[in-house]
Amino acid sequence: MCISLLLLLLLVSLASQSCNGLNSFGFDIHHRFSDPVKGIMEIDMLPQKGTSEYYVAMAHRDRIFRGRRLAGDHQTPLTFAAGNSTYEIANFGFLHFANVSVGTPALSFLVALDTGSNLFWLPCNCTSCVKGLKASNGEVIPFNIYDLKGSSTGQNVLCGNSLCEEQSQCPSSSDTCPYQVNYLSNGTSTTGFLVEDVLHLITDDDQAKDSNTPITFGCGQNQTGAFLDGAAPNGLLGLGMRNVSVPSILANQGLTSNIFSMCFGSDGYGRITFGDNGSLDQGKTPFNLMASDPTYNISITQLIVGGNVADIEFHAIFDSGTSFTSLKDPPYIQITQSFDSLIKLKRNSSSDLPFEYCYDISPNQKIEVPTLNLTMKSGDNYFVIDPIVTVTGEDAGLLCLAIMNSDDVNIIGQNFMTGYRVTFDRENMFLGWKESNCYDDELSNLPINRSHSPAVSPALAVNPEATSNPSNDPPNHSFQIKPASVFMMASFLILAIL
Structure with a gap:
């Protein structure tokens, strides 16, 4: 083959x-x-x-x-x-x-x-x-x-x-x-x-x-x-x-x-x-350009978690090659602590997952997850459709806010882009976004399905x-809790494609 x-x-x-x-x-x-x-x-x-x-x-x-x-x-x-x-x-x-x-x-x-x-x-x-x-x-x-x-x-x-x-x-x-x-x-x-x-x-x-x-x-x-x-x-x-x-x-x-x-x-x-x-009706915000190292860098001016509003301005890079959003302090602290104060779940601080804010959940439990909105420099709002992950066990599970703490750079990862068509407009130098199911352009405004099917x-x-090979020859070369496996962890290193 x-x-x-x-x-x-x-x-x-x-x-x-x-x-x-x-x-x-x-x-x-x-x-x-x-x-x-x-x-x-x-x-x-x-x-x-x-x-x-x-x-x-x-x-x-x-x-x-x-x-x-x-x-x-x-x-x-x-x-x-x-x-x-x-x-x-x-x-x-x-x-x-x-x-x-x-x-x-x-x-x-x-x-x-x-x-x-x-x-x-x-x-x-x-x-x-x-x-x-x-x-x-x-x-x-x-x-x-x-x-x-x-x-x-x-x-x-x-x-x-x-x-x-x-x-x-x-x-x-x-x-x-x-x-x-x-x-x-x-x-x-x-x-x-x-x-x-x-x-x-x-x-x-x-x-x-x-x-x-x-x-x-x-x-x-x-x-x-x-x-x-x-x-x-x-x-x-x-x-x-x-x-x-x-x-x-x-x-x-x-x-x-x-x-x-x-x-x-x-x-x-x-x-x-x-x-x-x-789309003509998409949200927009301008890029912040650095001539020496241009990236898809944007400015966020306000964070809204549930009813908690904080005016915090910071820059972040939209990076499709990063799975999870990673933020420095103070935006990381503002989001995580506001989320923690609003969600009515018991925090599990012993989790070995890479996320700091995880909570115990049980099968079929109804959960109200605080909403998360990012207000961009343009004034347009970016509603984060899928800011959480759920981890399932035999009798219980975890819900985690899928944000990691960063020491150096703010990255809006793939999980914060879920449910959107994101436009990288390099001619007019702005980022655009609109909710989409990604299947049909004419149907892109259909409701987002947030449930996940079981794995095959x-x-x-x-x-x-x-x-x-030292030689010159070419080598041959909606949120749903489901029972699943027990928790396991592995170590990891960091390397960003930036």
Whole structure:
């Protein structure tokens, strides 16, 4: 079995939905632990949502990585040639993945998607990388490894290129541009050189015409640390603000407006769309820009927890690659202590979960959870639809406020984006948001379903197979309490993709 068969299974089952707006790219997102993915993949080692293992694993991943569409009317929308669906699979660090095709002949890669990073990189004739997935029966499902010499449309990016950010490491402007990205986790990095090759797209209409677009990306020869343990093992697609990111390149080539959106459904389903301006009635707030390090940073001016109102201004980064929101003091103290004073539950301070404010609950118990609203700098309110997690046991369980305390940076994580389509408008420099179920643009104003289905029993385990090869040869490479498992915990490290 090869990676193409794995992708075919996923792409047939998680069928793509067409883009109805013009001048847009679109593809679906599925959470790694969502029922659609678990039902299709039948992957072992997937914790049931609502168990402590699920939330511990999600926090572990964070610490490893820290309407209608409104588009232009003069171009046909485009999608990835290999399919519109994105999804998450076992032991891949809880990141969202897309299947993208690069090069001539085209090769498919499972790349992680993240708004906190910029560079698109792929494993490339690597001396140290993940070579594939190991199934429970011992069979290895190999990943594709990019080879510049194997693509007739590929070429080196020289040091004189404006996208080369390591020009100081170049002897001359005619040399190949090197790159190195070091992550906050000890020993985690990717190193290689920049290349340009075609990203295969098609028009999203009945004709499905090819549209091969040149993209600059990193040829990752050496991956270390978390990248060898399942975090973005087959590449990473940056969605940040720098010119080297894929949204920036597509916009600079005039293929789409400099905007994209991500939708996060309550059931784990989602969607990402390039060129999506969002809805006319969406909430908005401006970005805070730092020229040296532009990120999706916004200002929050007021916190409302239940009836408690506090005027506290702080900055936070909207990071789709972080599972749980992480806040510094004083906003962390204000939210958690207000929540604690309002919720009529017994606090469980002995919980080993990564959340400080957890409470004992019993099966079928009716609970009134305090509401949480963030007032943005613009004055628009951002209602946090899903600020809690529930952990189930045989006879009892826990309810936790899913916010972690941070020492350095405020991050609005994926859990605070649940139930919204979030628009990253880089042309007008604002963040937009509107409640959405993520399934149908015309039905995006339907009520949000906050219940979660029980997990599907797993049957097949797959694990990343890393290789360190000193030779030049390419490696093979609504809230509901349900009974579940007993509590377990594991240690975790922190690395943010910022």
